[in-house]
Structure formats: C-alpha cells, structure tokens
Amino acid sequence: DGGITQSPKYLFRKEGQNVTLSCEQNLNHDAMYWYRQDPGQGLRLIYYSQIVNDFQKGDIAEGYSVSREKKESFPLTVTSAQKNPTAFYLCASTPTAISSGNTIYFGEGSWLTVV
Amino acid sequence: RKEVEQDPGPFNVPEGATVAFNCTYSNSASQSFFWYRQDCRKEPKLLMSVYSSGNEDGRFTAQLNRASQYISLLIRDSKLSDSATYLCVVNRAENTGFQKLVFGTGTRLLVSP
Numbered sequence: 001d002g003g004i005t006q007s008p009k010y011l012f013r014k015e016g017q018n019v020t021l022s023c024e025q026n027l028n029h030d031a032m033y034w035y036r037q038d039p040g041q042g043l044r045l046i047y048y049s050q051i052v053n054d055f056q057k058g059d060i061a062e063g064y065s066v067s068r069e070k071k072e073s074f075p076l077t078v079t080s081a082q083k084n085p086t087a088f089y090l091c092a093s094t095p096t097a098i099s100s101g102n103t104i105y106f107g108e109g110s111w112l113t114v115v
Numbered sequence: 116r117k118e119v120e121q122d123p124g125p126f127n128v129p130e131g132a133t134v135a136f137n138c139t140y141s142n143s144a145s146q147s148f149f150w151y152r153q154d155c156r157k158e159p160k161l162l163m164s165v166y167s168s169g170n171e172d173g174r175f176t177a178q179l180n181r182a183s184q185y186i187s188l189l190i191r192d193s194k195l196s197d198s199a200t201y202l203c204v205v206n207r208a209e210n211t212g213f214q215k216l217v218f219g220t221g222t223r224l225l226v227s228p
Contacts, residue, residue, distance in 0.1 A: 035218075040123065040220060041220055042119065042202070042217075042218035042219050042220045042221065043159070043202075043218040044218075045215065045216075048213070050213070056211075056213070058215075088156075090158055090159075097213055097214065103161055104161075104216060106158035106159055106160070107158060108157070108158050109156075109157070109158050111156075
C-alpha cells in the first residue's frame with residue numbers, strides 16, 4: 001500500500017544524545033515535512049523540503065537537522081541542542097509544495113521521550 | 116493572538132446530538148481551509164476541505180465566513196465513533212511562495228451513549 005512510514009514509533013533518548021527519526025514515502029511526492037505536536041498545542045513546522053537535495057527551516061528548526069538525499073526519504077535528527085525534545089513527531093508529504101487544494105498526508109508519528 | 120484559534124473543549128454530547136465547532140483565523144489572505152480529525156495518539160487525517168459556498172459530506176457540514184474570518188464544522192446525528200479532536204487548518208503564503216499550513220490546537224469531542 002502507498003503511504004508514509006515513520007520509525008521508530010516509540011523512542012527514548014538520554015539527555016545529550018542525538019537521535020534520528022526515519023520517514024519514508026512511496027507516494028512519489030515531491031514535498032515532505034516534519035511537524036512537532038505538544039499537548040494542547042497545534043502542529044508546528046520544523047523543516048520542509050520541496051524537492052530532493054533542498055530543504056528549508058520551518059518555525060521551530062533550532063536543535064533539529066534534516067537531509068533529503070532521496071525523493072522518498074526525509075530523516076529528522078533531534079540533536080542535543082534541542083532543549084525540550086519530548087513530543088510527538090509527524091512526517092508528512094504532498095505531491096508538490098503545499099498549494100491550494102493540495103492534501104497533506106501524514107505518517108503514523110513517532111513518540112520521542114527524553115529520560 | 117494565535118493565527119488559528121479553536122475552543123479546546125471538550126464538548127460532551129450524547130449520541131444523536133448535533134454539535135458545531137467554530138474556528139477563527141487572523142490572516143485575511145488565507146485561501147485554503149480544512150478540517151482534520153485526530154484520534155488519541157494518532158496522526159491527523161483529512162475530514163474535509165472547506166469551500167467558499169459551504170460543503171457537506173454525509174453528516175458533516177463545513178462553512179466559511181470570509182468577512183468574519185471563521186470556519187465552522189457541524190456534525191449531525193453524532194456517533195460514538197465521532198469522538199476525536201478536530202483540527203482547523205488554514206494556509207498561509209510565505210514570502211518565498213511556499214504555502215504553509217497553520218494548524219489550530221484542536222477541539223475535543225466526546226460522544227457518550
């Protein structure tokens with residue numbers, strides 16, 4: 001089935017460690033996104049990529065890094081510089097960069113907890 | 116003021132009730148509007164887009180009021196399975212031309228037997 005696969009679903013990180021969340025899509029979508037969701041807050045955009053080998057910072061990029069070496073893959077690294085990383089992370093994609101009427105598809109999400 | 120504002124709820128309603136949610140947005144240039152449904156600890160899923168003339172999908176009706184900058188979602192004949200958080204989503208054009216989606220915090224609905 002076509003879709004977006006995120007892994008791992010649950011991840012525990014010690015303070016000071018970097019962790020990488022995987023996101024793979026087989027929808028042949030050009031654009032991919034990473035969002036963070038905290039309790040009582042809406043989704044906030046971390047990074048987005050409109051095309052392979054290109055990506056831009058979203059609203060809360062500090063402490064995160066991404067790469068887009070392949071169209072289907074958009075991994076997110078949560079670095080030790082991210083002071084409050086415990087959250088629900090959602091990867092998403094759209095056929096092209098979000099435009100009027102473009103539906104965004106989400107992966108099932110990854111829960112990151114700092115211990 | 117948040118760019119997209121929703122009443123967090125929860126809205127507690129009995130099965131069969133009609134319930135309505137409103138959402139206000141601050142960017143008058145927004146062109147695209149959506150309602151997403153999010154179940155507990157799951158990813159958001161598109162419920163419906165919101166069109167200028169209003170639109171209906173079964174028990175769900177969405178309305179847009181551009182003058183007052185709000186959108187609404189009406190659910191008729193509520194089912195237990197409608198219990199979820201409903202996210203209001205509005206687009207915003209960045210200076211680069213990128214169309215960003217701005218998500219509200221969501222309104223929680225609890226339908227009881």
